[in-house]
Amino acid sequence: MREYIKSQDECFYSIHSRYYPLLRTIAQRKGIPYDEIDDVLQDAFLAFYEHYPLTWPDSKIRATLIKTLKNLCIDYWRKRENRSVASMDPAELQVIRYELSILSGKDLSTVIVQKELYKDVMNALMTMKRDWAVVFFLYIIEGRPMDEVSRILGVSGAACRMRLMRGRKYLREKLEKTEENSLHEASGHLKKLPEASE
Template sequence: MQKCGCAREAVEKYGDMLYRICLLSLRNTADAEDVVQETFIKYVQKSPDCNDSGHEKAWLITVATNKCRDMLRYRSRHMTESEELLNSYAVEKEDSGILEALMELKDKYRIILTLHYVEGYKTEEIAELTGISPSAVKMRLSRGRKLLREKYRKEYM
């Protein structure tokens, strides 16, 4: 079992992936940066025991998604600044709108869809990462996919 904890290596390796998950979940670059930073700080402070890079990555995603959930819960009770959209990332015409459509979905669907379609995790793995049951993940994936398709077709096709 290896000890994890080298900050530079981890940020280089997983920084973009965590930032992507957080940004798609929180819809706000400043909040996403904060959550990613807090996640990596926790990572160097705790130095979790990891069998392999899969474990290390899973640990980081679990912590980051929990922090995102906390942040969203906080936001639901406190007014925050208007949310930023992700236009700058969808520069190619063929991709326009898909991220915006994703952004319009509820938090619970966004994170599951991101982990599945963007990061390639399977339902059981997402269940493990997010702490919800596999059947709930399947349900959210299926409903989220339907909603995303609907929103995307309605507004951008």
């Protein structure tokens, strides 16, 4: 019995050593964060160990491990899709953006204008239809490729592009209204200023 366990362990170690680099590359391409790749790979190897024979031919082991990993990557992004949007705190993002602007050496007036614009954009995103906002956040803010956004949300690329287009239109209209209101308020303040005496 001990010999059997030893041979099983050796067989599993051999499979792990052979396919670890390949699976790691696939996980990276699927966008799994660097710090979490090993956890996802461990789950893939464990699932294989628990459900499939270690004596399969190499081609079958390879195909099964890849399929298992790809399914785990899909599960990973599905679980985090809601969390990503829910944890998007506009105030926190605004502070980070403000600090980065200062670090990049911009003058104070530019920083203040950018801070106000950023606040307006984040306020508009918070009122945007959720389906549009999720695509906008993943594609524009996080910079993910459209095919990855499509996979994460489980909808077609065409549907994602349509949501992005509608989100952009909504954002443009919202920002135009905000700008009009700001100009209207500014002109109202200017009218109240005393005229300069000659």
